[in-house]
Amino acid sequence: MVASSASFVESPTLDRDCTTLSRHVLQQLQSFEAEAQDISAIMNRIALAGKLIARRLSRAGLMEGVLGFTGEENVQGESVKKMDVYANDVFISVFKQSGLVCRLASEEMEKPYYIPENCPVGRYTLLYDPIDGSSNVDINLNVGSIFSIRQQEGEDLNGEAEDLLQDGHKQLAAGYILYGPSTMLVYSIGKGVHSFILDPSLGEFILAEENIVMPSHGKIYSVNEGNFWQWEDSIREYIRYMHRHDGYTARYSGALVGDLHRILTQGGVFLYPGTQKKPEGKLRLLYETAPLAWLIEQAGGKASTGTQPLLDFVPTMLHQRTPAILGSTEDVELVESFIREGLRQVVQTV
Ligand code: AHG
Ligand code: MN
Ligand code: MN
Numbered sequence: 341m342v343a344s345s346a347s348f349v350e351s352p353t354l355d356r357d358c359t360t361l362s363r364h365v366l367q368q369l370q371s372f373e374a375e376a377q378d379i380s381a382i383m384n385r386i387a388l389a390g391k392l393i394a395r396r397l398s399r400a401g402l403m404e405g406v407l408g409f410t411g412e413e414n415v416q417g418e419s420v421k422k423m424d425v426y427a428n429d430v431f432i433s434v435f436k437q438s439g440l441v442c443r444l445a446s447e448e449m450e451k452p453y454y455i456p457e458n459c460p461v462g463r464y465t466l467l468y469d470p471i472d473g474s475s476n477v478d479i480n481l482n483v484g485s486i487f488s489i490r491q492q493e494g495e496d497l498n499g500e501a502e503d504l505l506q507d508g509h510k511q512l513a514a515g516y517i518l519y520g521p522s523t524m525l526v527y528s529i530g531k532g533v534h535s536f537i538l539d540p541s542l543g544e545f546i547l548a549e550e551n552i553v554m555p556s557h558g559k560i561y562s563v564n565e566g567n568f569w570q571w572e573d574s575i576r577e578y579i580r581y582m583h584r585h586d587g588y589t590a591r592y593s594g595a596l597v598g599d600l601h602r603i604l605t606q607g608g609v610f611l612y613p614g615t616q617k618k619p620e621g622k623l624r625l626l627y628e629t630a631p632l633a634w635l636i637e638q639a640g641g642k643a644s645t646g647t648q649p650l651l652d653f654v655p656t657m658l659h660q661r662t663p664a665i666l667g668s669t670e671d672v673e674l675v676e677s678f679i680r681e682g683l684r685q686v687v688q689t690v
Contacts, residue, residue: 362387364550382513388434393517406426408422409422420448423483428449431444431468431485432455447469464489464491468485484516485517487517507652513529528635532550532638560608578678591608600636609668611675622661632664
């Protein structure tokens with residue numbers, strides 16, 4: 341059927357009133373107190389980092405020195421891409437002389453990075469994954485950035501940032517930027533989840549959807565099945581169940597932000613369980629799974645390590661990893677039920 345010309349008329353809701361990210365954050369905070377002003381200013385700087393990274397990604401194949409590896413390994417033992425380094429530095433530079441963020445901790449830095457001139461006033465820490473899914477950079481597929489804001493507690497005199505070793509409920513705000521066909525920013529300050537699309541002609545993130553509520557069930561499961569042979573029996577049983585039942589379909593892009601964004605909007609489950617080589621899985625708690633768990637829960641979904649709520653998990657080190665099961669409540673609970681059954685059988689045989 342040929343679409344009527346009416347269907348090409350722009351939806352009135354799309355061009356409505358152009359709520360920008362900065363206006364939205366202030367509306368959400370509904371306060372002129374210092375902390376509200378700070379969080380709003382921090383969000384604006386994160387948005388600036390997102391714009392700078394998006395700009396570079398959009399020209400990556402046309403510029404020298406953007407694609408490929410640096411030849412170095414990060415603290416995780418992973419090969420570092422040039423974009424990882426660029427994006428890591430962008431987040432640092434947007435917070436210099438901001439008076440906002442005293443410390444930044446990222447996947448690419450073994451220890452927190454201090455901006456001493458901010459510390460007398462900026463009592464916040466930014467935790468971030470500058471480029472998530474960096475294996476996608478060189479092939480022009482979606483990648484993301486993940487961020488989390490926490491209050492600094494205590495003086496951190498020895499510079500070890502031990503106050504960061506707390507559960508995910510301590511986050512003040514969290515979100516991600518998805519660099520796809522368009523650049524999206526999704527965030528929560530604990531009052532729902534909201535998405536924004538970067539309008540490059542304005543250079544502004546414009547509100548796309550407010551108070552995202554995810555379905556309680558979805559057909560998608562997102563997991564790297566190449567790890568099948570390395571999983572516990574319970575996870576293998578769960579995947580066999582998926583294979584044998586109608587109504588499920590698999591999607592996995594190798595970039596958590598993109599895969600999670602699909603789950604957030606359409607429902608389903610993303611999982612990265614422990615493997616034989618990495619019993620705690622691959623994903624890092626403070627700047628990958630905890631911020632995403634916070635968003636998922638704010639949207640009415642569920643986030644689990646398999647044995648406990650992910651946001652309750654207290655890390656013992658900065659780069660702590662956790663198994664992660666994130667998504668629609670019913671779908672996460674299905675995975676948990678297989679894990680519980682697996683544990684029950686282990687106890688019975690002991
Ligand atoms: P990063 O690029 O920040 O290291 O993150 C990659 C992560 C995540 O984005 C993705 O879901 C996962 O690693 C993919 O890992 P596998 O290749 O092991 O599936
Ligand atoms: Mn990552
Ligand atoms: Mn990364």
